[in-house]
Amino acid sequence: MTAKPHAARLPVALDAMGGDHGPAPLVEGAVQAARAGVSVLLVGDRVKLHAELGKHAGSANLPLEVVEASDVIGMDEHASDVRRRTGASINVATRLVKEGRACAAVSMGHSGATMASALLTLGRVRGVERPAILTHLPARGGFTTLLDVGANADVKASYYAQWAQLATVYLRVVEGREAPTVGLLSIGEEDHKGSALVLEAHALLKALHGQGIHFHGNVEGRDIFLNTTDIVVTDGFTGNVVLKLAEGEAKVLFGWVREALTSTVKAKLGALLVRGALRGLAERMDPSTYGASLLIGVRGLAFIGHGSADARAVKNALLRAERAHEADLIARLDAAMAQVTPA
DSSP states (O other): OOOOOOTTSOOEEEETTOSSSTHHHHHHHHHHHHHTTOOEEEEEOHHHHHHHHTTSTTGGGSSEEEEEOOBOOOTTSOGGGGGTOTTBHHHHHHHHHHTTSOSEEEESSOHHHHHHHHHHHHOBOTTOSSOEEEEEEEETTEEEEEEOSSSOSSOOHHHHHHHHHHHHHHHHHTSOOSSOEEEEEOSSSSTTOSOHHHHHHHHHHHHHBTTTBEEEEEEOHHHHHHTSSSEEEOOHHHHHHHHHHHHHHHHHHHHHHHHHHTSSHHHHHHHHHHHHHHHHHHHHHOGGGTOOEEEETBSSEEEEOOTTOOHHHHHHHHHHHHHHHHTTHHHHHHHHHHHHSOO
16 A cells, blocks of 8 residues: 655645556656655556556655546647546646645646646636746756747747746746846847847837846857857747757767767777766766656646656656745746736
């Protein structure tokens, strides 16, 4: 029998049926997070989840609990299915947050269904027209926060301003960056460069400078990895292309490095000398280091991860979710947006 979560700490609800590889890596990641002190509600098929838990010695003594969900929305199904399939695991997970039984919902499953479920169940933070997916990309000196990376392909200029405000609060209260800077992704650094939409967004962000955000100005694609600004805002179509391009290029580059270091006997000897440094670099560039992306702007914590996530990514997503809860992120986002939104 699985132990109940500690009463003093709200658990994180994990959609344990979503993802490309079934519940095995999700349960393993939850066990790792529980060993690190995070209470987890595993949402899904009770029989399957208990069977997976049984593979991990000592899991019965960890702060883990299974919550039954009779249905799961598959990767090839429509996000709109969340409206009628109330028993789907992602809907159960977001309802647990709405009812105050969980502090956050985490899913490595259907990203569109996760967004739809979170928006329908939790609603939006006041003053936010559309939530965005916020992620971290490894950059010089740390990471750059990029949003939106897929929630909104078609946007309005006002979205950029709202996302800049939300991301600023997030970095300040969760990541400890006191005065994060904001850049607007464009085709040139000059103020007059960009589409009509980007020019309109630039004017809005410039007007907000010193009133809740620190607007740097336009940035180009290369600035994301140079960490020119702490935050980069763009539309979800462009942001998703940037994200997938970065992940794909990282894999190709490491493939080239591996080929170069195994091409000759001398190269193999050199590889032994740099193995530790390369391992650290690989970890920095591994998406599983960041776990999952925050759906920011909904009135509750919801995190979206890769369908191919391994146990390490799941663990880090759960740790990140709890950290956001402990920072009282939603209340702080609410308060910040209330200051700039008319009654």
